[in-house]
Amino acid sequence: MLRLEKLVKTYRTGDQALKSVDLNVPKGQVVALIGPSGAGKSTLIRCINRLVEPTSGKVWLGDTELTHLGAGALRRERRRMGMIFQEYALVERLTVMENVLSGRLGYVGFWRSFARRFPQSDVDEAFRLLDRVGLLGMADKRADELSGGQRQRVGICRALIQNPALLLVDEPTASLDPKTSRQIMRLICELCAERGLAAIINIHDVALAQMFVARVIGLRFGAIEFDGAPEALTPDVLTRIYGEEDWQATIRKVDEDEAEASATAEAVA
Amino acid sequence: MPVSEGNSGEKIWRRRTTGEAMVRWLAWLAGVAVFVWCWNRISATTTWFFVWDAPRIAGDIFDRATPPRWSYIEKLWVPIWDTLNIATLGTILALLMAVPVAFLAARNTTPSTRFIRPAALLVIVSTRSINSLIWALLLIAIIGPGILAGILAIAIRSIGFCAKLLYEAIEEIDRKQVEAVTATGASRWQVMAFGIVPQIMPAFAGISVFRWDINIRESTVLGLVGAGGIGLQLSGSLNTLAWPQVSLILLVILFAVVLSEWISAKVRSAII
Structure with missing residues (x-):
């Protein structure tokens, strides 16, 4: 579905943000x-829909090469790539x-x-x-009231109404409280x-990621350091991605949270 | 910096070092000296007899100007209406021209920072730097005296003001909202309409009423040079020493300006 080939991004300041990233995301995988x-x-994420122009490499969305x-x-x-942002990026007014x-x-x-006459x-x-x-009752509210x-x-909703094949999600929960984050x-x-959408979700919260996704990719200094199932995220792996730290708490939290999370899910549903 | 060590080793802190304090004292001394010197120069070239006489003359004019000649108001309705129209139409015309100029001048929307942006900035600076009275004099020479010259003078003078404030507002928008609209596959114009315009609407409304308010005041004097409006009556009355008429005109202008300030305050608080 989405295939990145040797994707490189070097900023004008000389920072090499991406060093030859290869990645393949099949249809429907999160x-x-x-x-x-x-x-x-x-x-x-931004190199995929070219909000940031990649320096070199190829991005294949289905059969189309985007770069x-x-x-x-x-x-x-x-239009085929919906994007969800960290601080929502709604047009506030x-x-x-x-x-x-x-x-x-x-x-x-x-x-x-311009005349707001969208098709029925x-x-x-x-x-x-x-x-x-x-949010059915909120349709007429201004975005900054929410x-x-x-x-x-x-x-x-804005991303999904595009009827996309792929979702690009940039830190969706970074400015939300823990419960809302999970929801x-x-x-x-x-x-x-x-x-059946594929999605790439940038996320800081490792435990949250482990809870919901089927595949985790760890990026360090612009290169892929880990690619595998969430269960394979051992303290060793996290140390390789993030550097030395005591990871036991981060990982153990997931098992404990699982029960609570499903309870919250029922409450919300 | 101004931290030093005292005799017994304690740390002493002062706001300024001795050198800095001396420089500041010398600067103050120089300032006072210049003031005194200027005072003497002005005093030497002033005819003090007229200055001592000023309160009596002012009182005399006040006596002649009161009471205002209320009946003269009949001849003022049309000129004050013209003045309001000059200000309003001039402002609308200025906004129509200022919006594109602002988008060309704003760093984040200009098509070319190297050529078009400097040109837009030149338009802003040049229209701003010339007073509307002078624009009116020029335009009267070109298109003849009358209301049209006044409208154009106000319009041209206002372009720079409006465009400058507007392009600053455009440069301060939240880029993430624009990015989000771009990411949906919107065209350049759609990004402008959905991502940028909603963000600058409050600034635009504020600038419009602010400039309209200023233009009402400016358009009252345009008649002095023959560009239509109440200023024509004012200069006529001044020249014929018809002080009761002058005082009535000043009252009418005061009333118009107060009204415009009230309206613009209402509009601004409604929008923001």
Whole structure:
């Protein structure tokens, strides 16, 4: 589905954020990308939809190679990649509905979007998605009136209404409290399963990642240091990714939390 | 820095070192000396007789100007309406031109930092640097006296002001919101409409009413040079020493300005 070949990003300052990254994400797989700050997680995600231009290497989305596309073709391919951001990145002064519908901008002409006359099918889909994430009553609120968790749900709707094949998720829980973090991660993973979406999720919280995803990739200094199942994240591996630290607590927490997490899930459902 | 050691080894802290304190004293001394010297120069070239006489003359003019000639108001309705129109139309025209200039001047939206941005900045600086009275004089020479010259003078003078404040607002927007809209596959114009415009709307509204408020005041004097509005009546009355009319005109201007300040305050608090 998504294939990165020798992807390199060197910033103008000379920082090499990515050193020849090779990665293959099959259809429907949710991958967590972990690693210390500055390891190149955000850069990796942004090089895929070219919010950051990669220096060299190739990005294959299905059968299309993205790094050589012109502006118009790139926009068409961006529609297939939904993106979810760390601090939600909603347009604060627009309503929830406008924010969700902005996910359809790639499909609608300028004047229709400017006059907010989106096709009825898009509006129907927006209501369906808002209902799915539990924000149906909020459609008319302004985005800056919502709480953090609610905003991230709107961000999820905006990404999903693009009808993407791939989700790029940049630190979705970094500014949320622990409980909301889990709810958001669970929601993202459920939605990916429902729709058969592949996803790359940047995440700081190793325990949270282990809880929800099938595959973890560890990035260190712009190179892949670990690629495997979440169970294989031993203290040794974490030391290789992050450096020396006592990892027992981080890992043990997962087993204890599992029971509590499923209890919360039932409460929320 | 100004930390030194005392005789018994304790640390002494003072705000400034001795050298710095001396420099500051000398600077103050120089400042006072210049002030005194200027005072003497001005005093030497002033005809003090007129200055001592000033309160009596001012009182005399005040006596002649009161009470205002209220009946003259009939001849003022049209000029004050013209003045308001000059300010309003001038502001609208200025905003129409300032918006594109601002987008060309803002570092994050300009198509070319090397050529177009300096050109846009030049437009901003040049329109801002010339007073609207002078623009009016120039325009009267070109298109003849009247309201149109006044509207254009106000418009041109306001472009730079509005565009400067607006491009600063554009440069301060949250880039993440723009990034998010870009990531959906939106076109350049859609990114502008959905990512940038909502963020600068409050600034735009604030700038518009602020400039409109200023322009009402500026347009009251444009008539002095023949560019339409109430200033024409003012200069006519001043020239014929018709002081009761002058005082009425000043009252009308005061009323118009207070009204405009009230409206712009209302609009601003409604939007922000």
